[in-house]
Amino acid sequence: MTSPALSHDTRTRLIESAILHFAAKGFDGAGIREIAKHANANSALVAYHFCGKEGLYLEALKAIFSRKVSPVSQLAGLPPAGAPGAREAALQGFRNYIRAFVTELMSCDGSDPVDEAAMILMAREMQSPRPASSNLLIEHIQPYVTYLMTCLQVLRPDLDDDELFAMGVSIQGLMIHFRNSLGIIRLVRSNPAYPEDIEKVIQHHIDFSLRGLGVPEAFPQPRN
Numbered sequence: 001m002t003s004p005a006l007s008h009d010t011r012t013r014l015i016e017s018a019i020l021h022f023a024a025k026g027f028d029g030a031g032i033r034e035i036a037k038h039a040n041a042n043s044a045l046v047a048y049h050f051c052g053k054e055g056l057y058l059e060a061l062k063a064i065f066s067r068k069v070s071p072v073s074q075l076a077g078l079p080p081a082g083a084p085g086a087r088e089a090a091l092q093g094f095r096n097y098i099r100a101f102v103t104e105l106m107s108c109d110g111s112d113p114v115d116e117a118a119m120i121l122m123a124r125e126m127q128s129p130r131p132a133s134s135n136l137l138i139e140h141i142q143p144y145v146t147y148l149m150t151c152l153q154v155l156r157p158d159l160d161d162d163e164l165f166a167m168g169v170s171i172q173g174l175m176i177h178f179r180n181s182l183g184i185i186r187l188v189r190s191n192p193a194y195p196e197d198i199e200k201v202i203q204h205h206i207d208f209s210l211r212g213l214g215v216p217e218a219f220p221q222p223r224n
Contacts, residue, residue, distance in 0.1 A: 013039035014046065016114050018060040023117035027057055027130065054132050061125065061133055064118040065140050068107060071100035072144055081154050090154035091218065097148055098175070098206045105179040106198055123180055148172070155215050171209045178205075 017039035021030040032053055036043035050056040078093050079086045108115045129137050148171070152164050159167065178185075178201070186194050195201045210218040 010039070010041050010045065011049070014041055014050075014056070015060055015063045018056050019064065019114055019121060020117045022057060022060060023121040023124075026124070027053075032056070057130070058133055058136060060121070061136055064122060065136075067115070067118065068104075071103050072097065072147065075100055075147060078147075078150050078154075081157070086154055090151045091215065093147070094151040094155065094210070095206050097151060098171075098209060099202050101144070101172075102175055102178075102198070102202045102205055105175060106201075119179075123176075126176075144172075152213070156213060167213060170212065174209065175205055 014036065017035045018030070021035045021038065024030070030053075032046050033043045035056070036046060046052065046056050050059055075093065075096055079089050108119045125133060125137065145168070148168050149164060152159075152167055156164065156167065182194075186192050207219075
């Protein structure tokens with residue numbers, strides 16, 4: 001029997017429906033039939049073209065990774081430690097990384113329900129990776145880890161690998177927690193539009209992280 005053809009539009013609808021349902025109900029709670037119904041597609045197409053629910057889930061994650069070009073992926077490379085100007089480059093690279101990552105996190109403004117669902121799904125996946133998606137996640141986040149750790153190794157050569165990793169996790173966690181907590185932050189601030197000035201948020205993350213790292217040349221003068 002010939003498998004039913006899957007048009008680009010149908011594939012897109014199925015994947016977007018999967019993102020919405022997996023984000024709302026989790027992998028176990030979301031059903032193939034309801035995903036297909038929402039996409040106005042035959043549920044048999046999931047078995048034929050995605051090898052079932054697990055395959056559709058992986059394709060949904062891949063689609064999330066490719067929905068937008070990551071600003072972090074466009075950062076310029078860094079010279080190796082010990083090269084002329086490596087420390088200055090690492091300091092600027094660190095600032096650029098924070099700016100790029102915060103920009104990426106904040107690019108989801110809630111206007112697109114699929115983007116918002118993608119953010120929720122990725123947050124859940126990062127907390128509890130499914131075994132089938134572990135390799136895909138590592139492949140996606142490795143460039144982020146490599147770039148940030150390269151900066152930290154140059155800026156704090158006195159730290160061992162465990163200490164550097166802890167620094168990196170703390171810096172990354174600060175930005176992710178801010179984005180994931182926007183709802184309650186806006187309630188506390190009584191301002192549903194917060195933050196109006198994303199540049200202030202970016203600069204705060206840069207300054208806070210550099211002070212935490214103890215990089216003296218980042219703040220040559222005392223700051224109030």
